[in-house]
Amino acid sequence: MNWLEIKNLQTVSLNEIPRLPVDEFRSRLVEKVKGGKRLVQLFADPESDGIAIYALTADDNNSRLSVASSKIKLKSSYPSLTPDIPSASLFEREMFEQAGILPEGHPWLKPIRHGIAGIDQRETPYEFFSMTGKEIHEVGVGPIHAGIIEPGHFRFSCHGEKVYHLEIEHGFQHRGVEKLFLSNALRPLSLVKLSESIAGDTVIGHCGSFVRALESLGDAAVSRRSKTIRTIALELERIAVHLGDLSALSGDVAYLTGNSVFGALRTKVINTTMSMCGNRFGRNLLALGGVNVDISSPLHDQILSMVNELEDDVLLAGEVMFTSASILERFEKTGIIEKETAVEIGMVGPAARASGVSIDVRADHPFGAYESFPVHKLTLDSGDVFARAYIRFVEIQQSIKIIRDQLNNLPEGELRSTLSGLQPNCFVVSLTEGWRGEIAHVVLTDGEGNIRRIKIKDPSFNNWFALALAVRDEGISDFPLCNKSFNLSYCGVDL
Amino acid sequence: MLDLIKLRIRHGYQSIGNLRTAVLMESHRGFPEILTSIKIEDEQKIAGCCPTKAITGNPVTIDLGKCIFCGECERISNGAIRFTNDYKLGTSKKDQLLIAPGTVYQEYRASAIEAKKKIHSLFGRSLKLRQVSAGGCNGCEMELSACGNVNFDMGRFGIDFVASPRHADGIVLTGPITKNMAPALMDAYKSVNDPKIVIAVGACAISGGLFADSDELNREFLDKIKVDLYIPGCPPHPLTIINAILELIGKESR
Numbered sequence: 001m002n003w004l005e006i007k008n009l010q011t012v013s014l015n016e017i018p019r020l021p022v023d024e025f026r027s028r029l030v031e032k033v034k035g036g037k038r039l040v041q042l043f044a045d046p047e048s049d050g051i052a053i054y055a056l057t058a059d060d061n062n063s064r065l066s067v068a069s070s071k072i073k074l075k076s077s078y079p080s081l082t083p084d085i086p087s088a089s090l091f092e093r094e095m096f097e098q099a100g101i102l103p104e105g106h107p108w109l110k111p112i113r114h115g116i117a118g119i120d121q122r123e124t125p126y127e128f129f130s131m132t133g134k135e136i137h138e139v140g141v142g143p144i145h146a147g148i149i150e151p152g153h154f155r156f157s158c159h160g161e162k163v164y165h166l167e168i169e170h171g172f173q174h175r176g177v178e179k180l181f182l183s184n185a186l187r188p189l190s191l192v193k194l195s196e197s198i199a200g201d202t203v204i205g206h207c208g209s210f211v212r213a214l215e216s217l218g219d220a221a222v223s224r225r226s227k228t229i230r231t232i233a234l235e236l237e238r239i240a241v242h243l244g245d246l247s248a249l250s251g252d253v254a255y256l257t258g259n260s261v262f263g264a265l266r267t268k269v270i271n272t273t274m275s276m277c278g279n280r281f282g283r284n285l286l287a288l289g290g291v292n293v294d295i296s297s298p299l300h301d302q303i304l305s306m307v308n309e310l311e312d313d314v315l316l317a318g319e320v321m322f323t324s325a326s327i328l329e330r331f332e333k334t335g336i337i338e339k340e341t342a343v344e345i346g347m348v349g350p351a352a353r354a355s356g357v358s359i360d361v362r363a364d365h366p367f368g369a370y371e372s373f374p375v376h377k378l379t380l381d382s383g384d385v386f387a388r389a390y391i392r393f394v395e396i397q398q399s400i401k402i403i404r405d406q407l408n409n410l411p412e413g414e415l416r417s418t419l420s421g422l423q424p425n426c427f428v429v430s431l432t433e434g435w436r437g438e439i440a441h442v443v444l445t446d447g448e449g450n451i452r453r454i455k456i457k458d459p460s461f462n463n464w465f466a467l468a469l470a471v472r473d474e475g476i477s478d479f480p481l482c483n484k485s486f487n488l489s490y491c492g493v494d495l
Numbered sequence: 496m497l498d499l500i501k502l503r504i505r506h507g508y509q510s511i512g513n514l515r516t517a518v519l520m521e522s523h524r525g526f527p528e529i530l531t532s533i534k535i536e537d538e539q540k541i542a543g544c545c546p547t548k549a550i551t552g553n554p555v556t557i558d559l560g561k562c563i564f565c566g567e568c569e570r571i572s573n574g575a576i577r578f579t580n581d582y583k584l585g586t587s588k589k590d591q592l593l594i595a596p597g598t599v600y601q602e603y604r605a606s607a608i609e610a611k612k613k614i615h616s617l618f619g620r621s622l623k624l625r626q627v628s629a630g631g632c633n634g635c636e637m638e639l640s641a642c643g644n645v646n647f648d649m650g651r652f653g654i655d656f657v658a659s660p661r662h663a664d665g666i667v668l669t670g671p672i673t674k675n676m677a678p679a680l681m682d683a684y685k686s687v688n689d690p691k692i693v694i695a696v697g698a699c700a701i702s703g704g705l706f707a708d709s710d711e712l713n714r715e716f717l718d719k720i721k722v723d724l725y726i727p728g729c730p731p732h733p734l735t736i737i738n739a740i741l742e743l744i745g746k747e748s749r
Contacts, residue, residue, distance in 0.1 A: 143676065147656075149636060173673060175706045190705070192546075193547075193563060197705050200635070200730070201632075201633045201637060203634075260645045264506065264644070271520075274520065274523060279729075283563075316498065319498055320499050320502050491633065
């Protein structure tokens with residue numbers, strides 16, 4: 001049976017999604033991924049008489065997604081996909097944890113958030129991969145880290161200064177986000193606010209992804225003006241975080257000028273976001289059916305002059321940073337991820353593009369205003385800290401140009417349209433290119449048109465394993481630098 | 496080299512001179528003012544709209560400890576609720592967080608933070624804090640980081656975040672306290688030497704915020720440990736955070 005071909009944000013009836021026997025589901029999925037498709041989502045959805053598994057793959061070059069499902073009995077098993085599709089590893093661990101389905105032959109099966117299908121695993125010690133040898137030692141860091149950041153545990157296996165293996169334990173941030181979406185299903189405003197807090201550094205990214213999913217399910221027409229304002233907000237978020245990352249990377253190599261300059265530029269950007277919506281991270285800017293705030297004429301001029309000035313500042317600061325030998329010495333050839341590895345483990349976003357993987361949801365599966373203009377995909381080849389830093393520098397410039405173009409062509413239109421109820425028994429996937437990469441929300445509705453299941457994937461879910469691979473064979477003192485070059489979310493994974 | 500000099504000149508002086516008198520832009524949602532006369536039908540609408548159930552009706556009161564400052568109530572209130580740009584919201588008393596109709600900012604501020612002599616003599620010249628994120632979404636964490644950047648530079652007052660709880664005088668808590676972080680939070684608290692203070696930052700830490708109804712939380716820490724300072728917001732602005740801490744340690748009048 002063929003998989004159902006869909007597009008980003010296309011609502012389809014659940015009946016249309018083919019249901020395959022497990023063996024066929026598995027072999028087709030392996031075939032697809034080996035044939036160059038990308039695994040976007042793999043999740044379990046408990047039904048009355050068993051558990052449905054949904055898989056979603058992307059054909060990025062042709063703007064197509066395909067979906068299929070299978071069904072297995074409660075507490076049963078199926079042959080693990082991970083040996084054939086390494087990028088399925090974390091998804092399978094998640095299904096094992098959330099629904100108790102056992103992927104037989106998974107190379108390193110353990111829960112992500114400390115529980116397995118209702119069984120509390122918190123008292124069971126987390127089993128780390130361990131190396132033995134006379135001079136091997138382990139370094140444990142966290143859950144509470146040295147700086148002001150979220151918690152997680154890193155376990156390094158080292159020989160001297162050299163890192164042989166890093167294992168990352170997640171789960172400390174688990175707030176039960178997906179369950180809260182269901183218990184609040186009848187309070188749309190609470191859902192929108194909850195989506196802003198999935199990861200507080202990606203407010204516009206996650207909230208945008210969520211409201212677009214509901215707008216598709218509710219068949220709401222969002223005005224071009226609202227779409228344009230959303231795009232400006234999303235690009236401002238991208239610029240702000242990228243600037244913050246360049247500041248942090250500068251700080252890590254003791255380049256204090258960069259640390260201060262990029263930090264101060266970030267402040268200007270988030271303050272502009274605050275003049276739009278009253279919050280520095282863009283909270284309350286988006287709404288179901290549109291946006292809460294308009295870009296008035298003075299605000300228009302304010303944003304325009306901010307980005308114009310920022311462009312000169314960023315160019316100059318980047319020029320100084322990326323021509324300094326002492327900085328390049330630390331950045332270059334540190335934490336390399338080869339393109340083949342990046343594809344194999346399913347990396348997304350700027351980190352993947354820095355390894356030469358040409359994917360960007362804005363170009364591949366356009367949403368909102370990106371449907372009306374092309375986004376050029378930027379890639380670099382070296383896959384090291386330098387590439388991950390430099391790609392941020394060029395993406396900032398690209399985002400500035402996008403914002404300027406959008407401001408100069410701000411269409412007229414209503415700010416908000418109303419949403420009638422959601423279509424019952426439907427399925428929609430909403431992909432968004434957040435600053436970290438591909439955000440994927442899948443929403444399923446029940447017979448009454450209420451949300452029955454939401455599956456949230458932050459790009460960090462794809463990229464954490466890349467960090468573990470990046471520090472292999474590096475000195476442990478380069479870990480902070482590698483870590484900041486990815487800047488991944490803990491709560492985005494722990495949910 | 497010339498570019499570097501040019502960069503330094505362009506960068507200029509970014510520090511906010513006086514953090515106590517700085518004025519935030521009009522769009523910032525800070526202290527909410529509630530009218531004393533609200534129509535009954537509006538009252539019900541207002542109380543029902545709040546995503547974190549921060550508002551109770553009859554009379555309408557807003558709990559700043561739960562409020563995420565989304566402004567939805569303001570939008571539907573026909574002018575009965577107005578978020579001002581006044582940002583000094585920190586308080587050392589939890590019941591103070593309930594804003595009743597007619598309360599004005601100056602009145603709230605007058606009794607919000609009691610600078611205790613003991614705290615001042617212990618920490619007035621130097622305060623080192625250990626931040627613990629226990630389910631925080633990274634919003635509050637980023638604003639706490641921002642307190643130390645070139646714009647706000649909280650370090651000028653001798654207030655810094657340190658890496659080890661052993662070096663700290665207190666804990667700054669963010670997040671709704673997940674079950675998985677509860678033991679680590681308690682360990683960190685115990686590792687701080689006495690005397691010590693606890694500061695709860697953001698709606699999640701103070702009340703659970705948007706996550707209050709989640710069964711993945713364990714907020715027992717707050718039943719056992721006294722909080723010295725509540726800083727409302729989602730997330731609170733760096734100026735809100737810095738001013739509250741300055742007042743707590745009695746540095747405000749300097």
